[in-house]
Amino acid sequence: MTISTSNHGMAGYADHTEQLAHMEPLAVGDQRLERKIGWVMGAMMNVSYIIGAGIFVGPALTLQLVGSGGMNIMIWIMGALIASCGTWAFAELGTMLPRSGGELGYLEYCYRKPKYLLAYIFTMWTLMNRSSGVAAQGIVFGGYMNYAIYGASFKSNWLERSWAILLATILTAVNIMSTKVSLKLMAGLTAIKMAVLSLVALIGLLVLVKAIPSDVDAGYNLSFQGTATNIGPYASALYYVMNSYSGWHNLNFIMDEVKDPIRNLPKASAAAISTIALLYVLTNVGYLVVLPLETMKSSEFIVAAEFFTRSLGENFASTVLPVFIALSAFGCAAAINFSAGRVLMESARSGLLPFGRTFGHLNPQIGSPVNAYLLQYTLTILFTVAPPPGAVYQFIVAFAAYPVYVFYTLIALAVLILRKREPFVTRPVVAPLFCVLVFLSFTVYALIFVFIPVENPYYPYWVPYVSAIAAMLLCVVAWYFQIVVKDTPGKSYNETIRARGYMALEQEVFSAYTALPSEESPIMVYDQSLSRSA
Secondary structure (H helix, E strand, O other): OOOOOOOOOOHHHOOOHHHHHOOOOOOOHHHOOOOOEOHHHHHHHHHHHHOOOHHHHHHHHHHHHHOOHHHHHHHHHHHHHHHHHHHHHHHHHHHHOOOOOOHHHHHHHHOOOOOOHHHHHHHHHHHHHHHHHHHHHHHHHHHHHHHHHHOOOOOOHHHHHHHHHHHHHHHHHHHHHOHHHHHHHHHHHHHHHHHHHHHHHHHHHHHHOOOOOOOOOHHHHOOOOOOOOOOHHHHHHHHHHHHHHOOOOHHHHHHHHEOOHHHHHHHHHHHHHHHHHHHHHHHHHHHHHHOOHHHHHOOOOOHHHHHHHHHHOHHHHHHHHHHHHHHHHHHHHHHHHHHHHHHHHHHHHOOOOOOHHHHOOOEOOOOEOHHHHHHHHHHHHHHHHOOOOOHHHHHHHHHHHHHHHHHHHHHHHHHHHHHHHOOOOOOOOOOOHHHHHHHHHHHHHHHHHOOOOOOOOOOOOOHHHHHHHHHHHHHHHHHHHHHHHOOOHHHOHHHHOHHHHHHHHHHHHHHHHHHOOHHHOOOOOOOHHHHHHO
């Protein structure tokens, strides 16, 4: 990723007035979160969010759809390219508007009328999406822990939920008591997940070079023979793939805790998505050279179980692997939960949540947004225990997931809108136009694709998505009452510290960034005229 100032904002380096006038201020005094996250830890936080159970299940599903091993690898490479394009877009906005909150701040900055409307809808959706996401990962964690302890035939919905409650309780307690421990926990879980995928990749490579004997025809499995010839299956396959890549912009939500955020966000984002892309592609190659195609396509539990049964034996596949997958879900939930509490705190400080002074408060003794995490915990427990088994839970997950692509579309459009509207504002990272357009095209496709008819024995396939759209429209009513009638932003914490907060943001982030010599950032390139003009 390249810093460029030649066409985008030379004047911005001397004057950040335009940005500051429409950004939320940085917290001051004992309400500030400490900057503890460097680019390596930031990359691990993104990786932790991305690697869940998807890579252990998804390759078999995509292979069934696209037909051949060669095309299966291509669809996962395509997913990596789309995720990279999204990473570019978020890096541009994240370095242009270096504050915590992610989409919250970008929507507020770009779409200024009606004031706070899209940011408000994003806040209301975040309440559901993050808590249901932690609950869903908790259920996955519980299912695989049951498998490891009691065997494949054991099924207990309520024991799965008990594991999920334990997971949510541990994460909430750790996030409240110690940011340092939270970061170490995520780093450790991320290392485990990367080690498992690296093991799959290593075994695959050893088979390819014939260091490990195999009776599988690797050449045939990696070929394009049997590739699906109509477009329908590719749409479904790409959807599975992109779900496995989701989470690549997690660091954007916690920028206030990143050291030197304008430099470290793009470094961390690039490192994370590059690492994931390499691991995912090599993992798919590993599956394909160790397993017969038909075995991989017919995997009922997880393709990784078939892989390790064949390569390392039944005991590893039935006892050790489920624990690793459970820990993958745990790590994903940890990343979701950590940033969720921060986003809720930022929303409350802007006045976008009821009782904003309560949920936006940082406990100065322990340096944590305790009340925001307790709200997140309450909602997570509700999503864990309230839905009946089966279809209703699936409905809630689909209902909460659809707005992801609504906001992604708005973010991709925001990059283009802001370039047109504010061409001279500082853009430390400028995403290639091609990348922005690819990302925008995919998000629009994702919004439309879900309305292609599929069989569902429980309810019409379109109900979760139409319900999500209706819920977002209903949020407009709540927005009018809270923002227009009650004017909670005008009475918010951010409003009271706006002048001091802008000064802190200018001095701590923008000025610190422009003062450092370019050679200190190895993956960024400055326009030399900037140094001369300074």
